[in-house]
Amino acid sequence: MPKSKVRKKSVYTPPEGVLPSSASKARAAQPSPRWYAPVMIALMLLGLVWIVVYYVAGDKIGFMVSLSAWNFAIGFGAMVAGLVMSMRWR
Numbered sequence: 001m002p003k004s005k006v007r008k009k010s011v012y013t014p015p016e017g018v019l020p021s022s023a024s025k026a027r028a029a030q031p032s033p034r035w036y037a038p039v040m041i042a043l044m045l046l047g048l049v050w051i052v053v054y055y056v057a058g059d060k061i062g063f064m065v066s067l068s069a070w071n072f073a074i075g076f077g078a079m080v081a082g083l084v085m086s087m088r089w090r
Contacts, residue, residue: 047078
């Protein structure tokens, strides 16, 4: 059986004005500072420790008793802040 011919496609060139100029191109993402990763991890661990301490000894710690359900907001808030930081880490 004879082999069919392979057709070459022409190279696509977008019309003028569609591509951004070199001056308005997005700048390269810079790496995160050295303190970024330790703060990110510390926030996640701090939130975890806060919730564990509240479960284990929350009734014995005065300010945790007065915060009651806000302890969950503080703990999960710290963990979410660390998670958001991890998405922006380079």
